[in-house]
Amino acid sequence: MNATAQTEVIKDSSMLLQKTMIAENYDELTSVQETGKKVSATFVPGNLNELVMCFDMLNNLPEINAINNGMRKKSGMMVMQAEKMGHSEDVCTYVKADIGSMSRGNIAPNGKPMPPPDLLLLSYTGCFTFMKWFELLRHEYGCETAMLHVPYEGDGIVTQNMRDYVVKQIKENLIPTLEKVSGVKFDIDRLRENLRHSAKAEDDFVWVLESAKNKPSPIDAYFGGVYYIGPIFTAFRGTEKAVDYYKALRKEIEQRIAEGKGPITPEGDMKDERYRLVVEGPPNWTNFREFWKMFYEDGAVVVASTYTKVGGVYDLGFRHDPDNPIETLADYCLGCYTNRNLSQRVDMLEKYVNEYQADGLLINSIKSCNSFSAGQLLMMQEVEKRTGKPGAFIETDLVDPRYFSAANVKNRLESYFQMIEQKRQGARSAA
Amino acid sequence: MSTAEIIARCQALYDDLDFTSAREWKNADPKRKVIGYMPVYVPREIIHAAGMLPLGILGGGDQMEVIHGDAYYQSYICRIPRSTIELGLTKKLDFVDGMLFPSICDVIRNLSGMWQLMFPDTYVRYFDVPQTYQDHIAGEYYIEELKELMAGLEKLGGVTITAEALRESTAIYNENRRLINAVYDFRAKQPSKAPSVEVYLLMRAGMVLPVEEHNQVLTDYLAAAAEEERPLRDNCKIVINGAFCEQPPLNLIRSIEMAGCYIVDDDYMLINRWLLDDVPLEGDPIANLSAAFLHASADTAAKYCDRAEDVGQYLLSTVKKTGAEGVIFTAPSFCDPALLERPMLADRMDEHDVPYISFKYAENSGQMQPIREQAGTFADSIKLWS
Numbered sequence: 001m002n003a004t005a006q007t008e009v010i011k012d013s014s015m016l017l018q019k020t021m022i023a024e025n026y027d028e029l030t031s032v033q034e035t036g037k038k039v040s041a042t043f044v045p046g047n048l049n050e051l052v053m054c055f056d057m058l059n060n061l062p063e064i065n066a067i068n069n070g071m072r073k074k075s076g077m078m079v080m081q082a083e084k085m086g087h088s089e090d091v092c093t094y095v096k097a098d099i100g101s102m103s104r105g106n107i108a109p110n111g112k113p114m115p116p117p118d119l120l121l122l123s124y125t126g127c128f129t130f131m132k133w134f135e136l137l138r139h140e141y142g143c144e145t146a147m148l149h150v151p152y153e154g155d156g157i158v159t160q161n162m163r164d165y166v167v168k169q170i171k172e173n174l175i176p177t178l179e180k181v182s183g184v185k186f187d188i189d190r191l192r193e194n195l196r197h198s199a200k201a202e203d204d205f206v207w208v209l210e211s212a213k214n215k216p217s218p219i220d221a222y223f224g225g226v227y228y229i230g231p232i233f234t235a236f237r238g239t240e241k242a243v244d245y246y247k248a249l250r251k252e253i254e255q256r257i258a259e260g261k262g263p264i265t266p267e268g269d270m271k272d273e274r275y276r277l278v279v280e281g282p283p284n285w286t287n288f289r290e291f292w293k294m295f296y297e298d299g300a301v302v303v304a305s306t307y308t309k310v311g312g313v314y315d316l317g318f319r320h321d322p323d324n325p326i327e328t329l330a331d332y333c334l335g336c337y338t339n340r341n342l343s344q345r346v347d348m349l350e351k352y353v354n355e356y357q358a359d360g361l362l363i364n365s366i367k368s369c370n371s372f373s374a375g376q377l378l379m380m381q382e383v384e385k386r387t388g389k390p391g392a393f394i395e396t397d398l399v400d401p402r403y404f405s406a407a408n409v410k411n412r413l414e415s416y417f418q419m420i421e422q423k424r425q426g427a428r429s430a431a
Numbered sequence: 432m433s434t435a436e437i438i439a440r441c442q443a444l445y446d447d448l449d450f451t452s453a454r455e456w457k458n459a460d461p462k463r464k465v466i467g468y469m470p471v472y473v474p475r476e477i478i479h480a481a482g483m484l485p486l487g488i489l490g491g492g493d494q495m496e497v498i499h500g501d502a503y504y505q506s507y508i509c510r511i512p513r514s515t516i517e518l519g520l521t522k523k524l525d526f527v528d529g530m531l532f533p534s535i536c537d538v539i540r541n542l543s544g545m546w547q548l549m550f551p552d553t554y555v556r557y558f559d560v561p562q563t564y565q566d567h568i569a570g571e572y573y574i575e576e577l578k579e580l581m582a583g584l585e586k587l588g589g590v591t592i593t594a595e596a597l598r599e600s601t602a603i604y605n606e607n608r609r610l611i612n613a614v615y616d617f618r619a620k621q622p623s624k625a626p627s628v629e630v631y632l633l634m635r636a637g638m639v640l641p642v643e644e645h646n647q648v649l650t651d652y653l654a655a656a657a658e659e660e661r662p663l664r665d666n667c668k669i670v671i672n673g674a675f676c677e678q679p680p681l682n683l684i685r686s687i688e689m690a691g692c693y694i695v696d697d698d699y700m701l702i703n704r705w706l707l708d709d710v711p712l713e714g715d716p717i718a719n720l721s722a723a724f725l726h727a728s729a730d731t732a733a734k735y736c737d738r739a740e741d742v743g744q745y746l747l748s749t750v751k752k753t754g755a756e757g758v759i760f761t762a763p764s765f766c767d768p769a770l771l772e773r774p775m776l777a778d779r780m781d782e783h784d785v786p787y788i789s790f791k792y793a794e795n796s797g798q799m800q801p802i803r804e805q806a807g808t809f810a811d812s813i814k815l816w817s
Contacts, residue, residue: 085774086773086774086777087770087771087774088770088771088773088791090507090764090765090766090767090770090791091767091770091771092767092771095771124562124735127537128536128537128540128767128768129537129767129771131562131735132732132767132768132771132772133771135735135736135739135742135772135775136771136774136775138739139739139742139774139775139778142739145739147562147563147735147737149561149562149563149569149735151559151572152534152540152557152559154532154540154543154544154556154557154558154559155556155557159575159579161572161575161576161579162572164571164572165561165568165569165571165572168567168568168571169563169568172565172568173563173565173568341543341544341547341557342541342544342545342547342548343544343547343548345544346548365505367505367507370508370536370537370538370541370765370767371537371541373505373507373508374504374508374512374537374538374540374541374542375503375541375542375544375545376505377502377503377504377505378503378545378548378549382548395505
């Protein structure tokens with residue numbers, strides 16, 4: 001095939017709907033000078049969108065901006081720019097892409113400059129780097145910062161003390177700060193309404209994730225999954241738009257199941273499901289499509305992933321609860337995937353391998369992300385031991401293209417698929 | 432006792448990766464328990480009040496070959512967790528009854544989970560501390576966390592930690608902090624009389640010795656060092672920042688000084704100086720420890736700085752207090768907290784015309800020539816141009 005030829009990327013209608021939603025959101029963000037709306041910058045894990053919306057504020061997510069820049073092949077220069085400014089080559093590339101983007105005008109995907117935040121809402125949930133990231137942003141912007149410290153589930157449980165601490169911070173620090181920055185008084189009924197929308201969307205979202213238990217799976221829960229988490233992990237959770245999106249997505253997947261189809265890929269429907277995998281770790285964004293292709297061209301579908309739980313672990317039962325509006329926000333933050341200890345993460349992976357009838361666990365270990373990566377080799381050993389299914393390990397990065405080695409990743413994946421085949425043959429011979 | 436004799440004992444403790452002195456302490460009474468802790472801070476007063484020995488675990492240094500530990504970590508993760516795993520798997524910590532993993536970064540946080548999975552018979556606690564500082568919110572949370580730690584130790588040791596025992600332990604650690612500050616003050620005033628390698632080894636001894644013994648060692652050293660005459664070099668005075676977790680090899684500390692830089696302050700074992708003032712002995716001892724943490728504790732990259740104007744002020748005040756002429760930012764490779772914070776600290780130093788350099792190390796770094804050259808050039812530039 002001609003390497004320069006551009007083939008048309010095939011997308012489901014839900015993907016197109018989401019594209020429109022995201023474009024509208026960027027237009028809204030880049031029009032605040034005209035609309036006078038205030039902007040809060042915050043993170044995906046521990047994202048309090050329902051609360052922020054009570055103050056007519058917009059949510060801007062630096063991680064998502066870095067991902068956008070990664071997928072549009074712009075992050076490499078930004079990372080290097082930040083390194084020239086004195087940021088270490090060893091630290092998180094989301095941070096460096098964000099800082100590098102600022103130094104280059106912070107241009108949104110619609111070509112307009114991103115507004116500076118009026119508030120840095122630091123939800124310190126499951127990632128140490130978040131804390132220093134927002135100190136760095138405060139250093140640059142000099143704007144108001146509100147800290148929400150979410151204790152880590154070191155013992156695998158949420159104690160009443162941990163929950164009370166988060167609730168008190170929301171009530172006594174966050175809400176007054178949001179009122180001050182926005183000039184809007186807090187209305188708890190408005191929060192309840194937003195939470196109702198969240199819970200509805202979460203029901204359909206979980207249904208979609210669990211549809212991967214079908215054979216063939218109608219979705220790819222990692223590469224496709226990053227599209228499916230888009231609205232609920234970002235600026236749309238708690239909106240009617242998100243409810244409508246997940247309703248439409250669910251219908252689309254119901255149709256796929258009825259037609260016996262596999263997942264959508266950029267090259268159309270995946271025909272032959274040969275390997276069912278569980279994946280731990282975030283994807284690489286700079287070579288996202290190339291990475292995805294290594295899977296679908298070999299018939300590998302991801303049936304469950306942990307990355308799609310960083311913004312909330314809904315498939316284990318959590319739903320935003322309008323009857324306990326502040327407490328539910330605390331529970332949400334405390335339960336995000338990377339705020340769970342290693343035992344809990346291993347339990348989840350074991351459950352996924354078993355319940356989704358996967359052939360094994362693949363770990364995409366991300367250089368930038370110690371929150372995910374530290375301990376993954378032990379996690380793989382544990383899951384292998386408990387499930388009897390083979391594990392494999394690849395290494396890439398989030399948005400630094402220097403750390404994506406296509407040949408290495410492909411070699412490892414091909415070896416892994418061969419290993420799964422050999423295991424199958426061994427099982428057949430034994431039978 | 433001479434400084435040489437004192438330091439020889441500290442060096443032996445430092446070199447002993449089998450932790451013989453802590454083993455001997457434990458073996459003296461079958462009821463005794465040893466609680467390991469990693470950087471950067473745990474309230475040792477509580478462990479002491481339970482009749483247990485707090486034992487600082489600071490990795491394997493440059494003398495231990497890491498074989499098993501490397502199998503658990505990717506190349507882009509710092510060395511201290513892999514050498515700590517090595518210590519665990521080679522049974523060098525088999526006498527340790529509990530391990531505390533303080534809130535410092537995601538790697539040490541996740542190491543707590545690894546320890547739970549790998550050593551299920553050991554008491555393991557991820558020791559979370561508040562990153563906000565209001566008494567009625569963070570204080571209440573932290574007091575409960577301290578009580579949970581107490582309850583865990585009580586269960587482990589079959590003991591009750593009384594308020595009186597806590598007050599006594601607090602008094603002993605107050606004394607320890609006073610002596611440690613006295614050593615630091617002595618070195619800042621007369622750095623030629625307290626070489627940094629000696630000060631470092633003295634502080635490391637406090638990681639393994641019972642605090643009462645450490646207090647005696649510090650007292651002896653202060654007396655001996657004041658008496659001894661040593662040659663004064665034409666060195667500049669610098670502060671070390673960023674080395675609060677994975678420790679540099681001794682040769683690195685020595686090299687900096689030999690290259691022309693007297694180290695007049697550092698953050699090597701910050702736990703020794705974490706609480707800045709005496710902790711009050713009156714009232715509720717747990718509430719006092721909480722208030723000390725919230726309002727009078729050292730600043731480091733592992734903590735959230737809640738006011739932009741305060742970022743870097745602690746380092747700046749250290750520079751001013753010690754009369755330092757520059758800062759060496761020296762962080763372990765892949766150390767998220769130190770490396771993320773460094774640009775902000777560097778900007779603060781720029782604002783106040785404090786010269787600085789930066790480099791990275793690992794606990795097993797062996798090649799010192801580039802560091803000597805960099806530190807030497809830095810010292811020369813300060814002498815010639817500052």
